[in-house]
Amino acid sequence: MAIRTRITDMLEIEHPVVQGGMQWVGVAEMASAVSNAGGLGILTGLTQPDAKALAAEIERCKSMTDKPFGVNMTVFPTINPPDYKAYTQAIIDSGVKIVETAGTPAVRELWEMMKPHGIKILHKCTAVRHALSAEKAGVDVISIDGFECAGHPGEDDIPGLILIPAAADKVKIPLLASGGFGDGRGLAAALALGADGINMGTRFTATVEAPIAQAFKDLMVANDERSTDLIFRTYRNTARVAKNEISQQVVAAEREGKPFEEVAYLVKGVRGREGLQTGDTNHGIWSAGMIQGLIHDIPTCHDLVTRIVADAEAIIRQRLTGMLV
């Protein structure tokens, strides 16, 4: 038995489980492991220093899996933007046919570049109105990211229990439920709420193949659902990160009304990356979601995806059907 949805059909994958783009984590080892497990692995474009390096990473991923995989392009609000178009051109030239996008409306220019090449665009957003406008612009899949998620939940604070069915009521194209998913109960719930599959970030960082130091994986097992902080609230660029010494300093500074410039040195991307590599979990900030409360082990991606799907099947077949009288 398997779970077949519009997502498995469209993306030609075995299981309706997608690994969202993850800065510093979404490299070939991660993406190929998820794709080989029957889900959709995604390389993170901007984790590579330039377009040429991304092209090489895509080739490396191709050598590690013959299954479909995608690339994430996130357009950040930043003063010195990377050359997004060069990265996108590298994706087009590589022949990759699935791209996850996220970020500011400037991402539309990238959609226009990719669409003529038959690339399926999964757009991740945090509000129904943004989903509808992306659908109108021609994207192929909406990934709707609830308040529970790691990374950027937006400013509306609508949890998945409301956001997913609200999106399912209006979005006509296939829908991925994102934010707070990590086990079979979540997958069964997402399908019940009207989604065609799930997108996971945090849960995939606590796997054998995730290319981060063991200390982070162990910490996620130890952490509970309260182990996150919302930072940058006062700058209207909210991010959910793992609670640590740095995130607490940022929260305290924002409470005192300090401007971004005064915390910028704490939240530098390079600090986050150094921490993930060296195992110092208090060196910088790192994205992690509330799902940490449901992470109790560090399986391989294959074991994780297989378990999620098997558990969801059992819930649908036994628990839910068994309640019908």
Ligand SMILES: Cc1cc2nc3c(=O)[nH]c(=O)nc-3n(C[C@H](O)[C@H](O)[C@H](O)COP(=O)(O)O)c2cc1C
């Ligand atoms: C370590 C990490 C880094 C992330 N980096 C990005 C990113 O660069 N671009 C992006 O669109 N989403 C990023 N995300 C968000 C994920 O793609 C996904 O939307 C999110 O993790 C879903 O919520 P969950 O963590 O509860 O599964 C990141 C998540 C994590 C855990």
